[in-house]
Amino acid sequence: MSRLRNIDEEWTPKTRLGELVQQGLMTLDKIFQNNLVVKEKEIINILLPQLKEDVITIRMIQKMTASGQRSRFKAVVIVGSDGFLGVGASKSKEVGPAIRKAIDKAKLSVIPILRGCGSKECGCGGTHSIPFKIRGKCGSVRIQLIPAPAGVGLACADKVKQVLKLCGIEDVWSKTYGDTRTSENLVKATFDALKNAHKFNFNI
Numbered sequence: 001m002s003r004l005r006n007i008d009e010e011w012t013p014k015t016r017l018g019e020l021v022q023q024g025l026m027t028l029d030k031i032f033q034n035n036l037v038v039k040e041k042e043i044i045n046i047l048l049p050q051l052k053e054d055v056i057t058i059r060m061i062q063k064m065t066a067s068g069q070r071s072r073f074k075a076v077v078i079v080g081s082d083g084f085l086g087v088g089a090s091k092s093k094e095v096g097p098a099i100r101k102a103i104d105k106a107k108l109s110v111i112p113i114l115r116g117c118g119s120k121e122c123g124c125g126g127t128h129s130i131p132f133k134i135r136g137k138c139g140s141v142r143i144q145l146i147p148a149p150a151g152v153g154l155a156c157a158d159k160v161k162q163v164l165k166l167c168g169i170e171d172v173w174s175k176t177y178g179d180t181r182t183s184e185n186l187v188k189a190t191f192d193a194l195k196n197a198h199k200f201n202f203n204i
Contacts, residue, residue, distance in 0.1 A: 011042045021046055032112050044107040050081045051110075053103055054166055056159060057183045058095055076184045077102040078191075079110065080166035086110035087163075087191045089184060113167045114197040118147030126150065128170040136193025139185040140178035145193050148173045159183050163190045 013019045018040045020026035028047045031038065038044060044051065056076040063070050075098040076089045088105030092098035116131030117124050129147045136143050143160070148171040154161045156174035164172060180186050 011040075013040065013042075015039050018043055028112075038108055038110070041104045041107040044086075044110055048081060048084060048110065051079050051084070051107070052081060052166060053106075054078050054080075054162060055099060056162065056187050058098070061091065073098045075099045075102040076187060077106050078163055078166055078187065079103060079106040080163075080168075082168040083113050083115065084110055085113055085163065085167040085191065085194060087188060109191075111195055111198075113169070113194055115169060116147075117150070119149045119171075122147075122149035124150055127168075129172055130169065130197065132197075134193045134197045136189045136191065136196055138188035138192055139182065141180055141182065141185040141189040142177040143186070143189045143193055144175040145190070146173040146175070147171075157186060159186050160190050163187055167194070 011022070013022050017026065017031070017036055017038065021043045054077065056078060058073060058075050061072050061074050072091045072093055073095050074089065074091045075095070077099060079086045086106040086109040088102040088107070088109060090098050090101035090105055092101060114131055115127040115129070117126045117129055118131040119129060128150050130145055132147065134145050148155065150171055152171045152173070154164055154170070154172055156164070156172060157176065157180060160174060176186070
C-alpha cells in the first residue's frame with residue numbers, strides 16, 4: 001500500500017481530471033455521475049486502492065510474416081472490488097508485459113456495478129444479487145443475468161463466476177448463447193450486461 005502511495009505521489013497528471021484527483025477535489029462518485037472519461041490509471045489507483053486483479057486467460061497468438069512466424073501472448077484481465085469492475089485485454093511478446101498492459105486497460109474501463117435483490121422469491125432488499133434481468137453480448141456470445149434469491153449462489157459458467165465474485169455479486173442465474181467456449185467473449189459479454197444495467201437506472 002505504501003509503495004502504491006509513493007508511486008502516486010510521484011505521478012505527474014496529464015489531464016485536468018488527474019490534477020483534480022491528485023488535489024483531492026474529485027471523488028469516484030462525481031466521476032461516474034458526470035460520465036467523465038478516465039485516461040490515467042493512477043486516478044483509479046488513488047480512488048480505488050483496494051482494487052484486486054484476476055487473470056482470465058493467457059494464450060499464444062502466432063502470425064506468419066515475411067520474416068517468418070511471429071509469436072505473441074494475449075492476456076485478458078479483470079480488476080474489481082466490492083461494487084466495481086473493469087476488463088482489459090492486451091498483447092505483447094512476453095507474458096508479463098501483456099498482463100501489465102491488460103491490467104492498465106482494465107483500470108481505465110472500471111465501472112460501478114448496480115447490485116440489489118430483484119428476485120421475487122427473496123425480496124430481502126439486500127445487495128447480494130442484481131436488481132433486474134440484464135443482457136450483454138460480445139461477438140457471437142450472448143448472456144442473460146437473472147436475479148436469484150439469497151443462498152442460490154452463482155449458477156453460471158466458471159468464467160462468469162470469476163467476474164461476478166470479483167465485483168461482489170453472490171447470487172445469480174444465467175443463460176448463455178453462442179460460442180461460450182471463447183472465454184474472452186464470455187467475460188466481455190458479462191461485463192457488457194453489467195454496463196447495460198445503467199441504461200435502466202441512472203442514479204449511480
